[in-house]
Structure formats: C-alpha cells, structure tokens
Amino acid sequence: MSLLEVKDLTVGFPTADGLVRAVRGLSFSVEQGRTLAIVGESGSGKTVSTQAILGLLPEADISGSALFEGIDLLTLDEERLRRIRGAEISVIFQDPLTSLHPLYRVGWQIAEMIRVHESGVSRAQARRRAVELLGLVGIPQPARRVDDYPHQFSGGMRQRAMIAMALALNPKLVVADEPTTALDATVQAQILELIIRLQREFGIALVLITHDLGVVAGMADEVMVMYAGLPVERADRRTLYYRPHHPYTKGLLESIPGSTGVREGRLRPIPGQPPSMIAVPAGCAFHPRCRYSMPVCTAERPPLSRVTGDGDHASACWLPHHAVGLGDEAEAARLRAADQETETETGAR
Incomplete structure (x- = not known):
C-alpha cells in the first residue's frame, strides 16, 4: 500500500458568482521515500488539493478519499487530524x-x-x-x-x-508548496539541494508543488501535470521531460530555456489564459489554448489513459499517442546524459 493514496478528490468553494470547482477529480499516490512533483500554472489546483487533504480548507466542499497509511484523512475530526499534521505530515509553505x-x-x-x-x-x-x-x-x-x-x-x-x-518530529511525508518561489536563483538551488539531502538522509516521502518544471528536473521520481483542477499527464521524470504527450506539458517544457522544446534560442509561450473555474470549458479544458485542438476536444473530456508502451505514462488527450513529442531523439539523448551526470554529482555532494 502507498503511504498516501488520494482517489477522486474534488474541492469546491461556494461564492456569490457560483461554485468554484478548484479540483475536479484528482487521484494520485506517493510511496515512502519517493518524490512526487505536482506541476501547473497558478490556479490549476495544486495547492488547494494538498490543503484539502490536510484539513486546511474548512469552508470548502470536499469529497473523495485521502488514505494515509490506511486512514482516510478526509473523515477525521480536527483533533485527530491535528495529531497527524506536523508529526507525521509536515508542510513547507511558499512564503x-x-x-x-x-x-x-x-x-x-x-x-x-x-x-x-x-x-x-x-x-x-x-x-x-x-x-x-x-x-x-x-x-x-x-x-x-x-x-x-x-x-x-x-x-x-x-x-x-x-x-x-x-x-x-521526523515526519513520514513532507509537502513542499512552492518552497523556492520567493528566493533568488542561487539560494533556490541551495534550498533544493538541502531538501534532496535531507529527504535521502531521513527517507521522507515528498510532495513538491511548483509551477516550474525546471525546478523538479533533478529531484522528482514522478511528475503529475495539472490543468484546470485535473491531472492532464503523469509519468516518471525522464519520460515526461523527454517524451511528453499532452500539449500542455509540451508548452510548459518549451518555456524552459535550454530544453528540447526550444528552437533557435526562442521560448514559446502558451497562448491565452487559464479558464475560470466557475465556468470551465466543455470537453478538454485546455482546448481554447491548444494548437492541436479538434472538434472532439470541445465535446468530450478525455480520460487520463495509459500511453502505449510507456509503462505508467498516462495522458488526458485525444491525440494519438505518437502525435505529440519533442521528436529530436539525438537532442533527447544528449539531455538524458546531462541529466544523469547532474544526478550523479548531486548524489556525490
């Protein structure tokens, strides 16, 4: 059994304008000693999902389950949940x-x-x-x-x-919510190295929340990309970086300087803005910003399904599995080698 297993989590906030559906059916798991990175733009539901699990959103409408060592955190009273927070599950906040x-x-x-x-x-x-x-x-x-x-x-x-x-208190799980956002690049690198060292030393499971795929390049075991309250792609780190399937993941990668998605030294921004969580677009929520959009994308929401031949790689997209990817195998091989070298150096430190 996984240390933390979340199934079909939904989080909503009643407002005068309507129900804000911040998380719309999220499932993931975290193993002991492993790192799950949750990536996405502001408003995608990354922070809200973990705060809901920890009982930090008393006014929200929450459903689903969040099993921590077999105990459903969403069913615990405040006193029992307080005994777990801090002692067994800790949080490193953004600011x-x-x-x-x-x-x-x-x-x-x-x-x-x-x-x-x-x-x-x-x-x-x-x-x-x-x-x-x-x-x-x-x-x-x-x-x-x-x-x-x-x-x-x-x-x-x-x-x-x-x-x-x-x-x-030697927790079993640490949630790091944008732990380096407010820091300059040099200090950011030091903090990330510190988190990696302490995680390996104490065998802690880590959930790392960030909007920047570059931050998790050297530390995540698995990456889950979120958009509009849903996971749109999930894979191990190398698969996600070198063979992404979902167009949103590809767009995030193309915003990282030096990535395989960047050509001729130019970054390619994702057009448009994230949708309102009160009126989420029908079908695939990303379709108004997607350069691959098809009629089916506006009519039906794609399920998060396995990408053929890639193990646990899953994507929520109607495109054929071979249609999206970075495509430059030589460049991908070069970056894989560089990634391995960086990981070796980090381990040596």
Whole structure:
C-alpha cells in the first residue's frame, strides 16, 4: 500500500458568482521515500488539493478519499487530524515570512511545535532540539541565531528555518508548496539541494508543488501535470521531460530555456489564459489554448489513459499517442546524459 493514496478528490468553494470547482477529480499516490512533483500554472489546483487533504480548507466542499497509511484523512475530526499534521505530515509553505510569527523568536516557534506534539518534552529539551535542527539545515551559529526574530533572518535562512520546523518530529511525508518561489536563483538551488539531502538522509516521502518544471528536473521520481483542477499527464521524470504527450506539458517544457522544446534560442509561450473555474470549458479544458485542438476536444473530456508502451505514462488527450513529442531523439539523448551526470554529482555532494 502507498503511504498516501488520494482517489477522486474534488474541492469546491461556494461564492456569490457560483461554485468554484478548484479540483475536479484528482487521484494520485506517493510511496515512502519517493518524490512526487505536482506541476501547473497558478490556479490549476495544486495547492488547494494538498490543503484539502490536510484539513486546511474548512469552508470548502470536499469529497473523495485521502488514505494515509490506511486512514482516510478526509473523515477525521480536527483533533485527530491535528495529531497527524506536523508529526507525521509536515508542510513547507511558499512564503516563510508570513508562515513564521513575526513577534516570536524562531527557536521558540520550533520548540513550541515540538512540545505541542510531545507533551513530555521540557522547554530546555525542546530548545536544544531547535538548535540542533537549525544547525542541521545549515543556519550558521545556531546556538545564537535560535533567539533571533524572523525579520533578522534572510529569505533563504527563513526557508531553512521552515524546513527545520517541518523535520522536527521526523515526519513520514513532507509537502513542499512552492518552497523556492520567493528566493533568488542561487539560494533556490541551495534550498533544493538541502531538501534532496535531507529527504535521502531521513527517507521522507515528498510532495513538491511548483509551477516550474525546471525546478523538479533533478529531484522528482514522478511528475503529475495539472490543468484546470485535473491531472492532464503523469509519468516518471525522464519520460515526461523527454517524451511528453499532452500539449500542455509540451508548452510548459518549451518555456524552459535550454530544453528540447526550444528552437533557435526562442521560448514559446502558451497562448491565452487559464479558464475560470466557475465556468470551465466543455470537453478538454485546455482546448481554447491548444494548437492541436479538434472538434472532439470541445465535446468530450478525455480520460487520463495509459500511453502505449510507456509503462505508467498516462495522458488526458485525444491525440494519438505518437502525435505529440519533442521528436529530436539525438537532442533527447544528449539531455538524458546531462541529466544523469547532474544526478550523479548531486548524489556525490
């Protein structure tokens, strides 16, 4: 059994203008020690789906199931769910400045979280653990910085502190929600390397939420691409990068500098805008922006079905399985070799 298995998850928000159908039937699973990357544009349902699973959307209409070690999280009361959040499932939020309380010292916030879940731990013990955790994530002089306030940390250091808090109770699953969006490129790379190292060291399952396929290039085992509240493609990382099937996935790849989808040094943006989740287009929701659109795309929603010959590769598109792909096998082979070299170097570090 998978560590986390989500089936037919739907999330809706009643509004004065109508029901916002943020997630429209999402299914996925995460194995122990593995990384699932959930990718898509803003508004595709990435963050909403994980927040719904963790009980962080009390006003939403939620259905489906989310089995964590056989326990359906969606049926638990708040008290039982609170015991799981933080202790067995932790979250690294997008903006650490708003996630950390500005009026409390960083070390106190980490220590207090430990004491909430482990009642027998004294304040002194929790403080020592907070110092150890800050040192583990690379905060210099942790015994001194443990008494600093969040505004005294840089953006990268605040995110490291959030990672320390997420790992404080040795969780089995960590949800990293856009953990590097607010950081510059250099710090972003450092944070991603830190997450990879700690995941391998502690055997944690990781759900990485991002809008950027480039972020997950060196760390995801499996990638799920979402659009308009639904998964449109799911595959292992190499298959998705080198032989994508869905036009939306191809469009995301063509927006990454240096990818096989970029020709003559030019990036190709996806035309148009994501649809309103109150009035989602009939058929395939991507058809108004798709250069391969056919009449059937406007009439029927394609199921997420297996792409022939590619193992667990699945795509929700009416196009024949051979019709979409990067097509340049020599270039794909070159990038596969470069990817393998990067992975080897990361492992060595």
